[in-house]
Amino acid sequence: MSEGKLIHIMGTSSNAGKSTITMGICRILSDMGYSVSPFKAMNMSLNSISTPDGYEISRSQWLQAKASRTVADWKINPILLKPEGSGKSQVIFMGKSIGSRTIEDYGKLLRDEARSAVREALKSLLDRYDVVVAEGSGSAAEINLYDRDLANTWLTSEFKGTGILVTNIENGGAFSSLYGTKSLAQFPEVLKYFIINNMRGSTELLRYGIEKISSMTGMLSMGVIPHMENSKLPGEDSLDYSNINGTKVGIIRYPYFENYSDIDPLIQMGLGKYITSPEQLETVDSILLPGSKNVYEDLDFIIKTGLGKKITEFHEKGLKIIGICGGYQILSRSIKDPGNVQLPVSEIKGLGLLDTDFIYNSKKEISEVKYEGSLGNLPITGTAYFIHYGREQRKNDDKFVNTGRGPEGSISSDGKIIGTNLHGILENSSVFHWFTGLQRSRSYEETLEDNIQSFSRNLSVNLKRELLMQIVNGT
Numbered sequence: 001m002s003e004g005k006l007i008h009i010m011g012t013s014s015n016a017g018k019s020t021i022t023m024g025i026c027r028i029l030s031d032m033g034y035s036v037s038p039f040k041a042m043n044m045s046l047n048s049i050s051t052p053d054g055y056e057i058s059r060s061q062w063l064q065a066k067a068s069r070t071v072a073d074w075k076i077n078p079i080l081l082k083p084e085g086s087g088k089s090q091v092i093f094m095g096k097s098i099g100s101r102t103i104e105d106y107g108k109l110l111r112d113e114a115r116s117a118v119r120e121a122l123k124s125l126l127d128r129y130d131v132v133v134a135e136g137s138g139s140a141a142e143i144n145l146y147d148r149d150l151a152n153t154w155l156t157s158e159f160k161g162t163g164i165l166v167t168n169i170e171n172g173g174a175f176s177s178l179y180g181t182k183s184l185a186q187f188p189e190v191l192k193y194f195i196i197n198n199m200r201g202s203t204e205l206l207r208y209g210i211e212k213i214s215s216m217t218g219m220l221s222m223g224v225i226p227h228m229e230n231s232k233l234p235g236e237d238s239l240d241y242s243n244i245n246g247t248k249v250g251i252i253r254y255p256y257f258e259n260y261s262d263i264d265p266l267i268q269m270g271l272g273k274y275i276t277s278p279e280q281l282e283t284v285d286s287i288l289l290p291g292s293k294n295v296y297e298d299l300d301f302i303i304k305t306g307l308g309k310k311i312t313e314f315h316e317k318g319l320k321i322i323g324i325c326g327g328y329q330i331l332s333r334s335i336k337d338p339g340n341v342q343l344p345v346s347e348i349k350g351l352g353l354l355d356t357d358f359i360y361n362s363k364k365e366i367s368e369v370k371y372e373g374s375l376g377n378l379p380i381t382g383t384a385y386f387i388h389y390g391r392e393q394r395k396n397d398d399k400f401v402n403t404g405r406g407p408e409g410s411i412s413s414d415g416k417i418i419g420t421n422l423h424g425i426l427e428n429s430s431v432f433h434w435f436t437g438l439q440r441s442r443s444y445e446e447t448l449e450d451n452i453q454s455f456s457r458n459l460s461v462n463l464k465r466e467l468l469m470q471i472v473n474g475t
C-alpha cells in the first residue's frame with residue numbers, strides 16, 4: 001500500500017481561516033470517496049474533548065475528523081497546550097496530561113522530545129489514509145520559534161507534502177502577508193499554492209494582485225473564498241467566542257472560562273449572552289456556569305463582583321441553573337484539595353446551592369461516557385465526555401443521570417439546579433428544552449452536520465478543484 005498524500009494548510013497569521021478550510025477540504029475529499037484524516041501537530045486551545053478511547057485532543061481537530069467521517073484519536077493532535085495564565089500551560093502530550101509547565105519547560109519539550117511524537121503520529125495516519133489534511137499553527141513564518149515550530153513548513157518538508165497558504169483579506173495587507181510569509185518561511189519551497197479567504201465584494205478587484213503575487217512568489221492561486229455569513233460552526237479557541245450576542249441564557253463569563261464548546265448548542269439557536277456583573281442577570285431567564293480552568297480564581301471573581309449573591313437570588317425566584325464541570329464545583333458546598341493539585345489552599349467553600357462536596361485527585365479523568373436518566377417526564381439518553389480532576393466526594397442531592405460508571409451529577413431538591421461533569425450535555429435536545437424552554441426542530445448533531453456540509457459546499461464552489469486533484473493524484 002502506498003503512503004497517503006499530505007496537504008498542509010498554513011496561514012499568514014492566526015485567524016486566517018485555517019481550521020475551517022482544513023475542515024472543508026476534509027469533507028470535500030471524503031465526499032469524493034477518499035479516506036481522509038485531519039492532523040494538527042500542536043494546538044493551543046482551552047477547547048478540548050475526549051476521544052472514544054479516552055485521550056484528550058483539541059475540539060477543532062475533533063470537528064475536522066467529523067467532517068472527514070473518521071473517528072478521532074490522539075494521533076490527529078499529538079500536542080495540545082491549554083493556557084493557565086502566569087506563563088504556564090497544561091501540556092497534553094500524546095493525548096494525556098503531563099501537568100502544568102512553564103513556557104521554558106514546554107519549550108524544551110517541543111525542542112527535545114516532541115518531534116518524534118509528531119513524526120510517529122503523522123506517519124501512522126499517512127499509512128492508514130489516502131489523504132491527510134494537516135493544519136498549521138499561527139503564522140507559517142514565526143521566525144523566532146523555528147527551533148520549536150512543529151506545525152508549519154518543517155512538517156511539510158519532513159513528509160514531502162504540499163503547502164497551501166491561507167490569508168484573511170479582512171485583516172488587511174493580504175498580498176504583503178502572502179509575500180512576507182513565503183519569504184520568511186523556514187522551508188519556503190513547500191508553499192505551492194495560496195487561498196485568499198473571507199472576501200466581501202467582487203473577486204475581480206483582486207485579479208491583478210493575484211497575478212502579480214503569483215509571479216513574485218511562484219505560488220498559484222487555489223481560489224478566493226467569499227465571506228460566509230452565519231455558518232455557526234464551533235470555534236477553535238476563546239477568540240472565536242469573544243462576541244456572543246444571543247438572548248435568554250446568561251453565561252457566567254469568569255476569567256478562566258474553558259471548554260467553550262459547551263455553549264455551541266446555545267449559539268446554534270441564537271441564545272446566550274455573557275454575564276460579568278449582577279445587573280446583567282436581570283435580562284435572562286436561565287444561567288449557565290461553564291467549565292473553569294481555575295476554580296479558585298473564578299469563584300473569587302463571582303463572590304467579589306456580587307454575582308454569587310445574585311445567582312442565589314435568581315435561584316430563589318425558581319429560575320433554572322446548570323453548572324458544568326468547574327461550574328458544578330462552584331455551585332457545590334465545598335471543594336477539597338489536600339495535595340494542592342488545583343487549589344493554593346486545602347479547601348474552599350462554594351456557593352452551596354447544591355448539597356455536594358468535591359475533592360481533587362492528581363489523576364485527570366478523560367473519558368467518553370454514555371448516560372441515561374430523566375428530567376420530569378423528559379427521558380434523556382446520549383453520549384458526553386469527562387475532562388476533569390475533581391470528583392464528587394459526598395452528595396445529598398438526587399443524581400442527575402446514570403452512566404456506566406455509576407450515578408453522575410446532582411439535581412437540587414426543588415429540581416431547578418443541575419450540576420454535572422458531563423461536557424456536551426446541552427447537545428441533548430431534552431436537556432436543552434428543559435433549560436431553555438425551546439424545542440429544537442433538528443438535533444444539535446443534525447444541525448452541526450448541516451453546517452459542515454453547507455460550508456464545505458460553498459468552499460468547493462470557490463476552490464480550484466483541479467489543483468486540489470493534482471495534489472491528491474501526485475500529478
